[in-house]
Amino acid sequence: MLTLANAFKSISRSLGRSLLLGVIVAVIAAAACVALAIRGAAASAQADALASIKITGVINRDVQKLMTAVQGSTAEGTEPSRPDATALAQVMAEYPDLGLGQLQTYAESSHVADFNYSASASLDTAGEIEPYSSSSSEEEETDETTTGGWGGLPGGGSMPGGQGGFSTGDVTVLGASAESALTGFISGSQRITTGSMIDLTAADDACLVSNQFALFNALATGDEIDLANPQDEAETHSCQISGLYDVDATAADQRRLSGLTALDPANQIYVSYPTLAAWADASAAAATVSDDGQSTALSLQLSATYVFSSPDDYSAFEAELRAQGLSDYYTLSSTDLNSYEASAVPLKNLSSFATTLLWLVLGVGGAILIAVSVFTVRERKYEVGVYTAIGLPKVQVALQFATEVLAVTMAGVVVGLGAGAAAAPSVANNLLSAQVTQAEADSSAQDQNFGRLPMSSGGPGNMNMDRAGFGSQAVSYIDQVNAAVDLEVAGWLAAAGLGLAVAASFAGVVVVMRYEPLTILANRT
Amino acid sequence: MTADSNSVPALAADPILRLDKIGYSYDGSALVLSNLTWDFQPGRLYGIIGRSGAGKTTLLSLLAGLAAPTAGTILFDGQDLSRLDRYRYRRRDVGVVFQSFNLLPHLTAVENVELSMRASGKPIPEKRATALALLDKVGLSEALAHRRILKLSGGEQQRVAIARALSYSPRVVLADEPTGNLDLATQDDIIDIMGALAEEGRCVIIVTHSPEVARCADQLYELKAAAVQGRRRRRPQGTA
Ligand SMILES: Nc1ncnc2c1ncn2[C@@H]1O[C@H](COP(=O)(O)OP(=O)(O)OP(=O)(O)O)[C@@H](O)[C@H]1O
Numbered sequence: 210m211l212t213l214a215n216a217f218k219s220i221s222r223s224l225g226r227s228l229l230l231g232v233i234v235a236v237i238a239a240a241a242c243v244a245l246a247i248r249g250a251a252a253s254a255q256a257d258a259l260a261s262i263k264i265t266g267v268i269n270r271d272v273q274k275l276m277t278a279v280q281g282s283t284a285e286g287t288e289p290s291r292p293d294a295t296a297l298a299q300v301m302a303e304y305p306d307l308g309l310g311q312l313q314t315y316a317e318s319s320h321v322a323d324f325n326y327s328a329s330a331s332l333d334t335a336g337e338i339e340p341y342s343s344s345s346s347e348e349e350e351t352d353e354t355t356t357g358g359w360g361g362l363p364g365g366g367s368m369p370g371g372q373g374g375f376s377t378g379d380v381t382v383l384g385a386s387a388e389s390a391l392t393g394f395i396s397g398s399q400r401i402t403t404g405s406m407i408d409l410t411a412a413d414d415a416c417l418v419s420n421q422f423a424l425f426n427a428l429a430t431g432d433e434i435d436l437a438n439p440q441d442e443a444e445t446h447s448c449q450i451s452g453l454y455d456v457d458a459t460a461a462d463q464r465r466l467s468g469l470t471a472l473d474p475a476n477q478i479y480v481s482y483p484t485l486a487a488w489a490d491a492s493a494a495a496a497t498v499s500d501d502g503q504s505t506a507l508s509l510q511l512s513a514t515y516v517f518s519s520p521d522d523y524s525a526f527e528a529e530l531r532a533q534g535l536s537d538y539y540t541l542s543s544t545d546l547n548s549y550e551a552s553a554v555p556l557k558n559l560s561s562f563a564t565t566l567l568w569l570v571l572g573v574g575g576a577i578l579i580a581v582s583v584f585t586v587r588e589r590k591y592e593v594g595v596y597t598a599i600g601l602p603k604v605q606v607a608l609q610f611a612t613e614v615l616a617v618t619m620a621g622v623v624v625g626l627g628a629g630a631a632a633a634p635s636v637a638n639n640l641l642s643a644q645v646t647q648a649e650a651d652s653s654a655q656d657q658n659f660g661r662l663p664m665s666s667g668g669p670g671n672m673n674m675d676r677a678g679f680g681s682q683a684v685s686y687i688d689q690v691n692a693a694v695d696l697e698v699a700g701w702l703a704a705a706g707l708g709l710a711v712a713a714s715f716a717g718v719v720v721v722m723r724y725e726p727l728t729i730l731a732n733r734t
Numbered sequence: 735m736t737a738d739s740n741s742v743p744a745l746a747a748d749p750i751l752r753l754d755k756i757g758y759s760y761d762g763s764a765l766v767l768s769n770l771t772w773d774f775q776p777g778r779l780y781g782i783i784g785r786s787g788a789g790k791t792t793l794l795s796l797l798a799g800l801a802a803p804t805a806g807t808i809l810f811d812g813q814d815l816s817r818l819d820r821y822r823y824r825r826r827d828v829g830v831v832f833q834s835f836n837l838l839p840h841l842t843a844v845e846n847v848e849l850s851m852r853a854s855g856k857p858i859p860e861k862r863a864t865a866l867a868l869l870d871k872v873g874l875s876e877a878l879a880h881r882r883i884l885k886l887s888g889g890e891q892q893r894v895a896i897a898r899a900l901s902y903s904p905r906v907v908l909a910d911e912p913t914g915n916l917d918l919a920t921q922d923d924i925i926d927i928m929g930a931l932a933e934e935g936r937c938v939i940i941v942t943h944s945p946e947v948a949r950c951a952d953q954l955y956e957l958k959a960a961a962v963q964g965r966r967r968r969r970p971q972g973t974a
């Protein structure tokens with residue numbers, strides 16, 4: 210009681226000293242408050258961004274790694290040379306693309322939330338049907354077949370098992386296992402406008418075609434269309450149109466640039482996976498193999514997608530794949546996770562900046578606070594002498610000084626918290642936008658290094674419509690955070706303030722306890 | 735206490751404070767005090783005289799329990815002072831008027847007095863009024879009583895220090911040159927107050943250079959630097 214009374218009298222009677230301490234604490238608290246708010250906001254913005262994306266992953270054979278391996282084994286000790294084609298063919302055969310069975314086995318992992326797959330095949334149109342083309346000049350016949358091996362490799366055509374060559378027909382037929390595999394319909398860039406969805410579990414030869422394709426060929430739902438194997442025009446497969454879908458114009462524009470009709474979304478025909486698999490089986494049964502080893506069988510490109518509920522599941526799944534013995538020549542990759550990580554770069558920078566700031570402020574602030582506290586007590590040596598001379602125990606005097614430091618510190622924390630809370634949102638967003646600008650500058654410099662125009666995206670098309678193109682994707686950075694000072698931040702700050710105050714008081718107490726009243730008073734004239 | 739204490743009270747009463755062959759040196763350097771054996775009775779006024787530097791303030795510090803003698807013992811009520819709680823002793827049993835006052839500058843005169851009252855833990859009713867009355871008694875008006883210490887003159891501060899030492903009615907009052915900064919009229923007032931305290935049964939010990947104060951003492955001790963010698967002088971009979 211006496212201690213408290215003395216403490217508050219002392220604070221109010223020595224305003225200059227109290228203000229100095231209070232202002233120091235307020236500045237520390239304001240800076241710490243902003244730092245804490247930014248950290249919290251960055252974390253929740255990242256969590257929000259993560260929650261809003263679906264993390265999907267695909268397992269691919271890492272061809273580049275295989276090529277490097279072949280190069281490494283043959284070119285040892287000699288000057289670097291092109292990979293030996295035979296050796297490459299051997300490793301390619303040794304590490305083939307994973308089959309559906311294998312992929313499905315992996316999908317049984319508890320870390321996989323969902324699994325879907327689709328296969329695509331390139332077919333020619335047969336009969337009256339023509340692929341949709343937006344260019345008015347029809348002189349260029351579109352049934353040319355592009356045969357490519359592993360481009361530029363000598364003898365690339367001799368790849369075994371149908372891996373080596375693919376032919377581009379007029380249209381792409383995509384057989385999906387589940388609706389989740391139809392990413393265009395999921396995202397809304399494609400939607401059925403007439404007719405109905407096909408049954409993805411049945412091999413019923415039902416299909417979906419685009420409105421453009423239907424209009425171009427005067428087709429309606431219920432009509433049958435014939436498609437031919439590009440390697441063997443005599444082999445045809447037919448399907449019945451169950452529904453017509455619309456293609457988002459902007460999505461369509463990008464793939465059309467390639468000039469290959471099969472890559473135009475308007476020329477995509479959707480069937481169920483069982484339907485396409487049945488076609489492939491029939492084709493394989495009737496196929497002939499030419500002298501150079503090329504089969505005329507319809508080749509399917511399999512694309513399997515694993516869906517994860519969190520990045521942790523994704524990493525755990527990858528670890529599990531390795532544990533199950535999946536060779537390093539196969540990689541699990543996720544474009545969503547990559548683009549999320551790219552978009553979160555400025556935010557992460559901001560967050561680590563805030564963390565550094567926080568520790569710096571607490572460290573330097575704590576040191577200043579302790580120094581001020583010790584200095585103050587030394588200055589108040591005489592006071593300690595008087596209190597103890599009139600019989601107040603040293604512990605009580607120390608307690609009084611600690612109470613003073615604590616009261617002033619808490620007042621400083623409250624003021625700093627107010628100032629910090631007012632400043633945090635705009636400071637956070639200003640700092641973040643500086644980081645975003647930095648990240649944009651970095652990535653556009655990167656694009657130019659790769660010889661890309663700043664605006665270009667897409668790049669050379671990929672055979673698989675569902676995979677992202679090779680070109681750089683425009684990253685949309687997370688550029689807004691809500692750095693509101695909530696109860697958690699306030700609580701943290703109060704705790705930090707308390708900790709600092711206790712440290713500072715303790716330092717003062719130690720100094721007080723060292724004093725003997727006689728020595729203090731005797732030294733005074 | 736003997737039952738028959740009215741016959742020769744000064745000699746028969748048990749001493750409230752007794753110095754038993756005490757010695758003192760600051761930090762092990764030369765002895766300031768050596769081999770002192772003095773008794774102090776309650777109800778008497780003692781004067782301690784001696785040259786500057788003789789160790790008067792040092793002795794008072796030992797009696798006040800601010801330091802322990804480096805040789806011998808000080809007995810308070812027959813108990814070794816160094817074994818007692820010296821903080822409690824300081825805040826309840828002994829009141830000290832320091833040579834350099836030792837008041838708290840951030841407090842007012844009356845607050846300094848009140849602080850000691852509260853620190854003593856004694857049940858003193860109406861502390862503010864009592865403190866003001868006490869200050870008035872030592873010649874400090876109410877207006878001055880509400881001033882901060884640094885805004886008071888040396889003599890005024892000295893009176894605050896006296897009031898503070900008396901405020902919680904300690905059994906022993908120690909005063910180091912309590913009249914050093916006071917005019918003669920005020921000095922007389924202070925001597926009267928000290929005399930009255932002794933009459934009340936307290937033990938009053940005053941360090942002084944003033945012949946007037948020395949003359950009023952029931953007993954005088956003289957400190958001689960390093961070598962110590964006690965000398966007794968009776969208060970003139972008939973002066974009360
Ligand atoms: N803190 C100290 N450390 C060391 N020596 C001290 C200390 N205080 C006093 N002394 C020495 O002890 C001796 C006695 O000092 P003291 O203050 O007791 O003298 P005094 O009799 O009160 O003198 P005065 O009449 O001038 O007040 C002096 O020689 C002084 O120098």
Ligand SMILES: [Mg+2]
Pocket residue numbers: 790791792833910
């Ligand atoms: Mg002295």
